[in-house]
Amino acid sequence: MNSPGIHIFPLEDIPEVTPGDDLAGLILEAARGALEPNDVLVVTHKVVSKAEGRLVDLREVEPSALAVRYAEQYEKDPRHVEVVLRQSQRIVRMDRGLIIAQTLHGFTCANAGVDASNVPGEEVVCLLPEDPDRSAREIREDLRSSLGFDVAVVISDSFGRPWRSGIVNIAIGAAGIEPLVDYRGKLDASGRELKATVIAVADELASAAELVTGKTDARPVVVIRGYCYEASDRGARALVMEPERDLFR
Amino acid sequence: MNSPGIHIFPLEDIPEVTPGDDLAGLILEAARGALEPNDVLVVTHKVVSKAEGRLVDLREVEPSALAVRYAEQYEKDPRHVEVVLRQSQRIVRMDRGLIIAQTLHGFTCANAGVDASNVPGEEVVCLLPEDPDRSAREIREDLRSSLGFDVAVVISDSFGRPWRSGIVNIAIGAAGIEPLVDYRGKLDASGRELKATVIAVADELASAAELVTGKTDARPVVVIRGYCYEASDRGARALVMEPERDLFR
Numbered sequence: 001m002n003s004p005g006i007h008i009f010p011l012e013d014i015p016e017v018t019p020g021d022d023l024a025g026l027i028l029e030a031a032r033g034a035l036e037p038n039d040v041l042v043v044t045h046k047v048v049s050k051a052e053g054r055l056v057d058l059r060e061v062e063p064s065a066l067a068v069r070y071a072e073q074y075e076k077d078p079r080h081v082e083v084v085l086r087q088s089q090r091i092v093r094m095d096r097g098l099i100i101a102q103t104l105h106g107f108t109c110a111n112a113g114v115d116a117s118n119v120p121g122e123e124v125v126c127l128l129p130e131d132p133d134r135s136a137r138e139i140r141e142d143l144r145s146s147l148g149f150d151v152a153v154v155i156s157d158s159f160g161r162p163w164r165s166g167i168v169n170i171a172i173g174a175a176g177i178e179p180l181v182d183y184r185g186k187l188d189a190s191g192r193e194l195k196a197t198v199i200a201v202a203d204e205l206a207s208a209a210e211l212v213t214g215k216t217d218a219r220p221v222v223v224i225r226g227y228c229y230e231a232s233d234r235g236a237r238a239l240v241m242e243p244e245r246d247l248f249r
Numbered sequence: 250m251n252s253p254g255i256h257i258f259p260l261e262d263i264p265e266v267t268p269g270d271d272l273a274g275l276i277l278e279a280a281r282g283a284l285e286p287n288d289v290l291v292v293t294h295k296v297v298s299k300a301e302g303r304l305v306d307l308r309e310v311e312p313s314a315l316a317v318r319y320a321e322q323y324e325k326d327p328r329h330v331e332v333v334l335r336q337s338q339r340i341v342r343m344d345r346g347l348i349i350a351q352t353l354h355g356f357t358c359a360n361a362g363v364d365a366s367n368v369p370g371e372e373v374v375c376l377l378p379e380d381p382d383r384s385a386r387e388i389r390e391d392l393r394s395s396l397g398f399d400v401a402v403v404i405s406d407s408f409g410r411p412w413r414s415g416i417v418n419i420a421i422g423a424a425g426i427e428p429l430v431d432y433r434g435k436l437d438a439s440g441r442e443l444k445a446t447v448i449a450v451a452d453e454l455a456s457a458a459e460l461v462t463g464k465t466d467a468r469p470v471v472v473i474r475g476y477c478y479e480a481s482d483r484g485a486r487a488l489v490m491e492p493e494r495d496l497f498r
Contacts, residue, residue, distance in 0.1 A: 004258065007256050164489065166429045166447045199416055204457065204460055210453050227460055239415065
């Protein structure tokens with residue numbers, strides 16, 4: 001029982017974020033001096049996207065014929081479908097009203113990350129940040145400038161996955177933290193060499209943060225304290241598996 | 250900053266577990282009175298499997314012709330391949346020395362969960378528990394008998410997944426906790442109804458626990474305190490997606 005472990009807590013009272021807002025400033029205000037060196041801040045992508053103005057007014061979207069046909073079949077909004085198609089580089093599956101797509105960044109998820117929940121206005125949808133790793137780096141830099149010490153930033157979204165029910169939070173952006181911890185070549189407790197053990201810790205941190213986020217509350221920023229991570233600026237892009245190496249696909 | 254959040258810490262000094270060991274007893278001894286009502290205990294499946302004697306001595310395994318051919322091609326141990334095949338109800342992929350299989354329980358993972366790491370002896374491999382939900386229920390009952398209060402138990406393993414690099418810990422067994430939290434029909438912070446938002450919290454708890462487990466240390470049991478969960482005995486079996494509903498597959 002001599003390990004201090006890790007502590008995970010949300011920042012309360014982050015106001016509704018609107019395009020152009022200084023997100024790092026809002027985080028610092030909500031934190032009220034409570035941040036510490038090497039804290040990991042997990043930020044729900046929704047507030048990042050909003051601050052960056054990644055909102056699309058559906059009234060300005062002209063749906064393609066494909067979007068119109070698909071929307072008619074499943075009683076969807078054709079303009080919403082159109083936005084999903086525009087955010088996709090590859091359609092994995094298009095069935096029963098759902099679109100599983102590989103986003104322009106390379107992530108594979110439902111509706112290419114285009115989402116209408118927690119967005120103000122009936123006619124507005126929210127995109128993923130254009131470059132979530134860049135977003136994470138910017139937030140981290142801004143925080144460091146004010147704080148005078150380093151924190152890590154993970155930007156999260158909730159993704160479905162094959163074979164398992166339910167969604168989990170994963171990392172779509174990261175800065176200041178190595179997203180993968182490689183145990184290959186290390187020895188297990190029995191002295192045997194560990195094989196094929198590369199752990200996606202950035203995803204695990206995002207999942208851990210979700211446990212205190214809540215979906216219906218406005219708690220978009222979570223602090224994880226006491227987790228020893230390796231500094232790195234590879235970003236969450238390193239978590240996208242190259243198709244030719246992906247045996248699970 | 251007024252939310253207490255959650256605290257995650259490992260139990261230290263759990264000894265090497267051998268078949269027939271009283272795992273709940275070892276957990277209680279390591280916890281030294283520190284467990285509290287409604288703690289979630291995340292237990293690495295390896296110690297559960299060992300306590301249950303789910304170890305296979307490869308010297309007693311007669312490999313099939315398929316196992317021999319596949320092992321030759323990729324310089325594997327044909328007896329290990331044979332054990333993987335016997336633990337599988339369906340082979341998803343068999344390539345480059347790896348076998349992605351659906352286990353007898355329904356989980357889809359590498360090598361059907363058969364693993365040689367952290368197992369004593371060169372000729373021994375470890376299987377998943379026969380029924381991880383039953384294992385979780387038994388550990389939970391034993392703990393409750395001694396403690397006089399309820400805790401939840403999650404049994405974890407590390408799984409790869411399509412499209413993303415690295416493995417993450419997920420739940421293969423659960424007792425006393427609802428593994429999925431269903432937000433459908435609830436309202437988001439903007440007052441809009443949330444759709445398709447069912448969160449696999451048991452998987453997120455398993456991932457969170459991994460952050461303090463370490464792969465090379467002997468820390469197979471982690472306590473998560475302060476997480477508000479719903480009591481349920483559906484078990485982690487509820488996390489297996491029925492194939493006909495699985496749009497990601």
